[in-house]
Amino acid sequence: MTAPRTTPAPVRVALIGAGAVSEYHHVPGLRLDPRARLVAACDSSAELLEKRRAEWDLAFTTTRYEELCARDDIDAVIIATPNDTHLPITLAAAAAGKHVMCEKPLGLNADQVRRMLQACRSAGVVHMTAFTYRFAPAMRYLKHLLQTGALGTPRHFRSQRFLDLPETSWGWRQYRAHAGAGDLFDMTIHRLDFAADLMGPIDRLCGAVATFAPRTQTADGQPCPPSDVDDWSALIGIFRSGATGVWEGTTLAKGYKLGGFGHEWAEVNGSEASAVYRMHDPNRILLGRHGGDLEPVPVPSPFLKPAGSPRDPAQGIPGTVFRYDLAWEFISAIVEGRDAVPSFADGLAAQIAADAVLESFARGTWITLPEPS
Ligand SMILES: NC(=O)c1ccc[n+]([C@@H]2O[C@H](COP(=O)([O-])OP(=O)(O)OC[C@H]3O[C@@H](n4cnc5c(N)ncnc54)[C@H](O)[C@@H]3O)[C@@H](O)[C@H]2O)c1
CATH class of the missing domain: 3.40.50.720 (NAD(P)-binding Rossmann-like Domain)
Incomplete structure (x- = not known):
């Protein structure tokens, strides 16, 4: 290439x-x-x-x-x-x-x-x-821990994304013709991407979606056609490595406002240790070893931002500011004449997995994912 x-x-x-x-x-x-x-x-x-x-x-x-x-x-x-x-x-x-x-x-x-x-x-x-979320400091550090074998052999991946959002209209997002799917394409697709980034490709999965809120009113009380997309999505998957994954996402988790960021928890259980990323506290991970408890560990400074990024990690709300590094990576790839990470190939891999969740649910069966290209 x-x-x-x-x-x-x-x-x-x-x-x-x-x-x-x-x-x-x-x-x-x-x-x-x-x-x-x-x-x-x-x-x-x-x-x-x-x-x-x-x-x-x-x-x-x-x-x-x-x-x-x-x-x-x-x-x-x-x-x-x-x-x-x-x-x-x-x-x-x-x-x-x-x-x-x-x-x-x-x-x-x-x-x-x-x-x-x-x-x-x-x-x-x-x-x-x-x-x-690839740019969240805790996510970058989790990847380093996995790559260096610090967690041992990765066995389980687990992702929860719970938001407590109003049950009013999502605008274009609540119609399949404009959005493709609801929670699955809006939120869970990020988690399919970072799971594959941490654990390697997903081999097969079994998924489900559900719709609970009709969303027939806008936030200011105007009537609108009902939503035809999911507001809850979940799957179990097996990675090519043999490790297992469990994902759940919803916008209807009452009591999960958590300062506006909602609940985001992604963890890997390895043969030696477990490590956890949480979006609302992205400059720390939780780390635990056999027989002990998960304890907070600060993300070391090399992982707080990409090398060369002018962003000061001490400035701003941690759960917000790591997102600015998306632009840094895009511009870096352009001036260096290299592929950006994550590329459209990563977007395709995540899309194939998200599509398979819908297919799995419609057919009531496990789906083995095809090769991306
Ligand atoms: N990466 C993330 O964390 C993240 C977060 C939020 C949204 N998104 C994604 O970003 C995209 C936009 O989401 P948003 O929340 O900003 O939506 P939005 O509705 O706030 O903004 C979309 C804008 O696109 C404009 N638009 C619609 N059709 C257009 C067209 N044909 N040409 C030019 N402009 C057009 C609309 O007028 C609107 O201003 C979606 O794909 C969404 O999934 C990603």
Whole structure:
């Protein structure tokens, strides 16, 4: 596989989708990186764009992504729009030679994601999936402990993501046509990705989804069509290594507000020790050995951020600020002419697993996952 094309700094970046995640993750991340220039934005809402033009000091805005992709003063795009638009926007951006970071889930199904990966490879551009939690310090340290054998042989992986969210409308997120699936594609897909990153590929799985809240009202009391996606998802899986995995995610866990971050717990039980990542306390892990208890251990400084990142890990809310390193990795891959991590290939592997959860539940059977390519 040839490496993607190198683009020298400053890398001129455009955001496509100027909504919540662009505001919370991507703009602060780009602002921290002296090699990046946020020059333009596209959003289908002209009203939001007008607001963002002033807030983000943009040179160019448009409601049409085709117009943005046609410009030769833009090197890279970050796609942060509803899930059903990721495929056409990626195809347009790659055809125009733009490097692409796209939000998860990359598409509505694995076939769409294969087309996105192929288009970026053919165009020789960097492609990255915005799997945020790979950048959490505790996650980076857990991976190091596994790679160095500090936990012994990994045997079990366990992930819980419990949120206590209102039962009002999720907007586009609550319709299969726009989102593909609910909790499964919105939240559990991150956990399928970091599980594979820690434990290696998933071989087979057995999954289930359920929908409890009808969501027929918006937050301000307006009626809307009911949701047709899941708000609970779960699976058990067997990794190729023979290790086992258990995942559960829900937005309906009453009493799990926990400062707005909700409950996030991911752990590996190895033959020598257990280690735990928790999103609300990402600068510490819990570590326990045979016969003892899990105890908090600070994440050593080399794992608090990627090498070279200008972010000061002592600044800001720990559960928020590690997300800014997504932009650092994307820009680093572009200026160094290398693949980004996680790439669209990782987005495809997670999509294949998430699709298999739906298929497993529909057919009432275990599914052996196909090879990603
Ligand atoms: N990585 C993470 O942790 C994380 C967190 C939140 C959201 N996300 C993902 O980011 C994406 C966006 O989520 P969000 O919460 O920001 O949603 P949002 O609804 O707040 O923002 C999406 C924006 O896209 C715009 N849009 C819709 N169609 C468009 C089109 N064709 N062209 C241009 N703009 C268009 C909308 O007007 C809106 O402003 C989703 O794929 C979501 O799954 C990822």
